[in-house]
Amino acid sequence: MKTSLIYSNFVFKLLFKKKSSWVLPLILIIMGLGLTTTFAIVNISEKISYFVMYAIVFVQLLLTIIFAGLKSLNIYKDLEDDGIEILTYAKPLSRKQIFTGKLISFINYGLIWSLIIMLVNLVLAITLKLNSYLIAITLVSFVTFIFAYLIFGSITSLIAYKTNQKIALTLPITVFTPLLIGGVAFASQSTSTVNNMGYYLNLKNKQIPAGNQANLEGFYLNNKEDKLFLIPNGYDAQNLSENQDAYINKAYDISKNSALGWQAYSWLVTPYQMLDIFNFENKNIINAFTKEDESNLNKYIYYNNQDSSLYNYEVVKNKFLKERTIATRNKTVWSARKGYIVPSALKNQSVINFQNQNNTDIIYAREKADNIDIEFPEDKFIFSIEKNLIGRLKWNNIKELLGSKSFNYLASNIFKDLYEQKHQFENLVEMKPKRLKDELLTLIQSQIDDKDSEFNKLIDEQVSVLRSDAFENKIIASEQERQIYLVTALIYYLYFTFNDSKIQDAILIDENSLYEQDNYAPSQFTFRFGEYNYNIGGYASYHVKQQVVDNKVKMRFDLVKSDNYLFSTVDDFAVVSREKRIVNKNYYILIWGLLSVMLLIANNYLYIKKDYK
Known part of the structure; x- marks a missing residue:
C-alpha cells in the first residue's frame, strides 16, 4: 500500500503540471466569487434564490463532467501515450500497485474538486440567504460532486478504452445535458396527485352553493400536514352524497398517476438525480418566475404547500378528525x-x-x-x-x-x-x-x-x-x-x-x-x-x-x-392524504455509491488486464 501511495503522489504531481488540473478549479472559484459579489449587491426574492442555486449546480455539474473526464484520461490514457507507463514498469512495481496508485490519485483530484465546490456553494448559500439549508447545501454539495466526478470520470475512461479521447470526452456531456434538461422539464410538467385533484374539485358552477360542481368545501389544518379535508356544503348536509363520493373518486382516478412519469425518471436517470437532490423543498423550480405558486390548492384555508410528487396519495374516509359525542x-x-x-x-x-x-x-x-x-x-x-x-x-x-x-x-x-x-x-x-x-x-x-x-x-x-x-x-x-x-x-x-x-x-x-x-x-x-x-x-x-x-x-x-x-x-367526510413515499432522495446517494464502485472496478479491471507492447 505504501508503494501505491508513493506512486499516486508521483502521478498527482505529474498531472498538476497540466493546465486542466488547476485552470478549471480556478474558473470555478472565480465564478463563485463573481456571483457572490453580484448577489451581495443585488437583492432577490427567496424563490429566485433557490432557482439561482439550482442553476449554479447545473453549471457545476457540467464542469464536473469535463474535469472528471480530463483527469481520468490524463491518468488512464495520457500516461500510457506519453510513455510514462513504460518507464514505470522498469521499476519494481506490480500492475496492481500501479493501478491502485492511479485510482488514489484520481480520487484525490475528485476530493479537491468537491471540496472547492462545497466551499463555493456554502459562500453562495450564505450570500443568497438560504439559511434554512446551509448545512444541507454544504454536505450535499460535497457528496454529490465527488460521486459525479467518480461516475463520469470512470465512464469517460471506459469509453476511451475502445474509442479515441475526443469521443470519450464529448459523449458523456452530450448525453448528460439533455437528460438533465429533460428532467427539469419533466418536473415542471409533473404535479402531485392532490394538486391535480384540486383542478377537478375547483371546477366552477355558480348555480351551486359551494361554487363548484361537486358542492364540496375543503380545508387543511394549521399543522403543516399534507391532508386535504373535503366536506359537503350546506346546513343540512351531514354526509357526502353518492354523487359527491363518485366525483371525488373519479377525480382521484384521473389524478393518481400524475407524478408517475417523473417518479420513474427520478429513479432511473442518475444525472438528473444529481440536480434534483438540491431541490430541498421538492417544488417546481420554474415557479420562481411566477408571482405566486401555481397551485390548485391555494384556495383552501391553511394550505401549507406540503404536497409533493415524491408521494402517492389515497382518499380515505372519516380519518384524522376526532370523533366526538353529540348529545341532544x-x-x-x-x-x-x-x-x-x-x-x-x-x-x-x-x-x-x-x-x-x-x-x-x-x-x-x-x-x-x-x-x-x-x-x-x-x-x-x-x-x-x-x-x-x-x-x-x-x-x-x-x-x-x-x-x-x-x-x-x-x-x-x-x-x-x-x-x-x-x-x-x-x-x-x-x-x-x-x-x-x-x-x-x-x-x-x-x-x-x-x-x-x-x-x-x-x-x-x-x-x-x-x-x-x-x-x-x-x-x-x-x-x-x-x-x-x-x-x-x-x-x-x-x-x-x-x-x-x-x-x-x-x-x-x-x-x-x-x-x-x-x-x-x-x-x-x-x-x-x-x-x-x-x-x-x-x-x-x-x-x-x-x-x-x-x-x-x-x-x-x-x-x-x-x-x-x-x-x-x-357524519361523513373524505381526506386526500399521503399513502407512501415513492421517491426517497436519500437512496440517490446509495445508487451513486454502488454505481461508482462498479464503474471504478470495471475501469481498473480492464486497464490492468490490458496488454502493453
Whole structure:
C-alpha cells in the first residue's frame, strides 16, 4: 500500500503540471466569487434564490463532467501515450500497485474538486440567504460532486478504452445535458396527485352553493400536514352524497398517476438525480418566475404547500378528525350519537346571493335585540340600529383573517401568554374541558376589554376587515363587527391549530350541557363588546320589525333560531392524504455509491488486464 501511495503522489504531481488540473478549479472559484459579489449587491426574492442555486449546480455539474473526464484520461490514457507507463514498469512495481496508485490519485483530484465546490456553494448559500439549508447545501454539495466526478470520470475512461479521447470526452456531456434538461422539464410538467385533484374539485358552477360542481368545501389544518379535508356544503348536509363520493373518486382516478412519469425518471436517470437532490423543498423550480405558486390548492384555508410528487396519495374516509359525542335533548330525554365537528362558516357558505338567506352566514346579535321593550342608545338614531345590534359574518372575511400572517402572529402570542400565566402547559391541558374553555374564553374577553391590546390595534391593509378604511368603505358595519370577526377567527384558529387536543376539546365542548358525559353538540358563543353581550351563531336568519313607541319608530329584529353555530357536525367526510413515499432522495446517494464502485472496478479491471507492447 505504501508503494501505491508513493506512486499516486508521483502521478498527482505529474498531472498538476497540466493546465486542466488547476485552470478549471480556478474558473470555478472565480465564478463563485463573481456571483457572490453580484448577489451581495443585488437583492432577490427567496424563490429566485433557490432557482439561482439550482442553476449554479447545473453549471457545476457540467464542469464536473469535463474535469472528471480530463483527469481520468490524463491518468488512464495520457500516461500510457506519453510513455510514462513504460518507464514505470522498469521499476519494481506490480500492475496492481500501479493501478491502485492511479485510482488514489484520481480520487484525490475528485476530493479537491468537491471540496472547492462545497466551499463555493456554502459562500453562495450564505450570500443568497438560504439559511434554512446551509448545512444541507454544504454536505450535499460535497457528496454529490465527488460521486459525479467518480461516475463520469470512470465512464469517460471506459469509453476511451475502445474509442479515441475526443469521443470519450464529448459523449458523456452530450448525453448528460439533455437528460438533465429533460428532467427539469419533466418536473415542471409533473404535479402531485392532490394538486391535480384540486383542478377537478375547483371546477366552477355558480348555480351551486359551494361554487363548484361537486358542492364540496375543503380545508387543511394549521399543522403543516399534507391532508386535504373535503366536506359537503350546506346546513343540512351531514354526509357526502353518492354523487359527491363518485366525483371525488373519479377525480382521484384521473389524478393518481400524475407524478408517475417523473417518479420513474427520478429513479432511473442518475444525472438528473444529481440536480434534483438540491431541490430541498421538492417544488417546481420554474415557479420562481411566477408571482405566486401555481397551485390548485391555494384556495383552501391553511394550505401549507406540503404536497409533493415524491408521494402517492389515497382518499380515505372519516380519518384524522376526532370523533366526538353529540348529545341532544328532547324535553327530558337525551339521545347521543358520534360525529365530527367542522367549521360552519365554511360548510354553510353559499356563493348564491339572495336576500335573507337561511343558515348560510354566521349571524351575531346583541342580547335582547329582538325585544321591543328594551331601550338601547341607538334608538335615538334609527339608521344606526341594525349595524350596531346585528350582522352577518362572511366566510371569505374570516378566511382572510386566518390567512393573515399578522393575525396568526397575534393569535399565537395571545395563547402563548395563557401558557405562561399557567406556568406549565402540562397543567393547562390537564384541566377538564369545561374549565379550560372558561380559561380560553376569559383570555379572549380580556383582549376585547383592553383598549391598548394588540387585538384592538391590529391593522393589516391586505385583510378586508383589518384595513384602516374598512369602516369608511363599509367593509364592516361597526367597530363591534370588526371585534366579532377577530373573536370568531381566534376561535377558528384554536380549532385548526390544535387538532385532536385538549384545547380543541375545550373550544368545542358545550359547557352548559347537563348530559352525563362531555357533550360536543355545537353551541352559541357569547362575548361582551362595550356595554352589551353579543351572541355569535345560533340563528338561521333575521328580519327587521318596527313599532311606534311614544311617537318614535323603534326597530328590532325577529331572530329565527337554528343550529347554525360556529361549528356544525358531519357524519361523513373524505381526506386526500399521503399513502407512501415513492421517491426517497436519500437512496440517490446509495445508487451513486454502488454505481461508482462498479464503474471504478470495471475501469481498473480492464486497464490492468490490458496488454502493453
